[in-house]
Amino acid sequence: MNQRIFQLIKRLLIVIASILLLSVIVFTMSRLAPGDPLIAYYGEQAEKLSVEEREWAMERLGLNDPLPQQYGRWLKQAAQGELGLSYKYKQPVMQVISARMGNSVLLVGSSFVLLCVLSLLLGCICACYEDSLIDKLLRRSGIVFSCLPEFWFSLLLILLFSVLLPLFPSSGAHCIGRADSIADRLHHLVLPLAAVLISHAWYYAYLVRNKLCEEVRAEYVLLAKAKGLSRLRILLWHCLPNVLPGYISLMVLALPHILGGTYVVEAVFSYPGLGALIYESARYHDYNLLMVLSLFTGAVVIAANMLAQALNERIDPRTAGINTEVSYYD
């Protein structure tokens, strides 16, 4: 019991250290960026300031202090929830983000869940009919789909399903004035979701398939077969649980890719989420916003990694106590 608490504390410390390190990198990069930092605080008026006013403003904002000191102050403010102003929106960063967070959570969340289900399903189908026509067909098309650049695929979807056949809307999260309508929101979600799913699902399905095909060669499968169990039952009841821990950590490691993919798709569909915001902030050199968004995304991913480990231990207690650090010294 004592050891478990120790493990938990250690793991928490690693999470915190990782996020801190990430924030140091992000902070240094944003401060080394060219451009006038005063603009980030005062907008275009900063260009009209006289030399004395500039000096005073720089002093007041502490921009003349050495970087570590500035970082310390930023961290202190960040801990209190003050993350600065967005240059483009002229609003506190948190306000800009929280307005769009819901949309992104909806898109990323639903695509992640569906992706997990879909890739597991496809993987099982392929493993069940290994080397059959279905398997080969899915494998071939899978290579092509996994090479599709998300943004181009989204454009194709728009071209096909909203320009040539006007079935789905090409942008936005809901029609104007219909923000409360669930059906309308789902209608807007279809194309972005399809773009994310189709360009990602295959890769993970392929990994599931390979794992399952390996598993099916094991001796216990032969025994189960001899007992007279059906092929499907063996695959689902005996092989799948063995594959699952690897699959979960795989899906969590996939999270950054899926996030990155969703961000691109959001930008193409001008879906008002964090992804579209991130590209906008990079294009307009809105460093404060970009910094917070990057940090936020990174933190989500780091937290997810830890979650995967905990889940794996639940499923397979043998992996407990083996943490990633140890495996470096193999």
Add this chain to the structure above:
Amino acid sequence: MTDPRFELVGAKPQAEAAPQKMRRHRPPYSTAVLLALIVLPCLLAEVVMTRDPAYMDLAHCLVAPCREFIFGTDSLGRDIFSMIWYGGRISLTVGFLATVIATALAMIIGSLSALAPRWLDALLMHITDILLSVPSLLLVLFLQAFFRQNSVFTLSIVLGITGWMGMSRVVRTEVLQLRGCEYMEAARLMGGSFFYLLRRHLAPNFIPSLMFMAVMQFRSAVMAEATLSFIGLGLPLEVVSWGSMLSLAQQALLTASWWVVVIPGAFLLVTLVCVTNIGNHLRKVHSHGERNL
């Protein structure tokens, strides 16, 4: 074993499995030919082009594919057929340069990490892990925001310094296995410097298993170039590349001029699929590359 119900599960007969293995390792000739059909005209763009890819023929904007403009023209009146080859060269150059930079960084950081004292090793690998956990496009975006004016060179550097992490893991694992070899110790005792060891003893050993990763890095660099240019954070519109050609695609959707959207993307996709096939072949040949991830 003749019962058909045993075909799916259980061990396969040796005789049946063996020829299949041979077939799988056949080099992908058709893919190579297809790739050459795209890459060679790109390299010899000046010969293949029918007109100046940068010339804006404003009298012929958004012309559908016809005899004069084989692939049509974009909204600025540029000939897409010429742009494909000329832009392809730039896209492939970015991919190639980025891969070279990333591979060099991965080789240095990976072997440094494996040969360094434990604390430095742990630190380097933790940093690698953290960088690996951030969506790579985000890192690129972050670096990209600092360059006011993008050129082929700056974009390659950015894509290079954000793409080394996965490869450096592989290098590190390989070097850890080589570290204890007698020839390594001998070379070190004779005072061989880090770069000498890397060049003479380490690199020749791990390069085969790194090839697959490098090819995949090329693929993702080409894809990242297209994505960034499309969004307006990569190459500007004047620098013709597959990505910057597609940055006009969103406008083209409004006028339903499909050729602006479909043609550059199709070339991009075919190239990426070919590269992936070659990468998969390399992975099968040196199959322990993936295990060391």
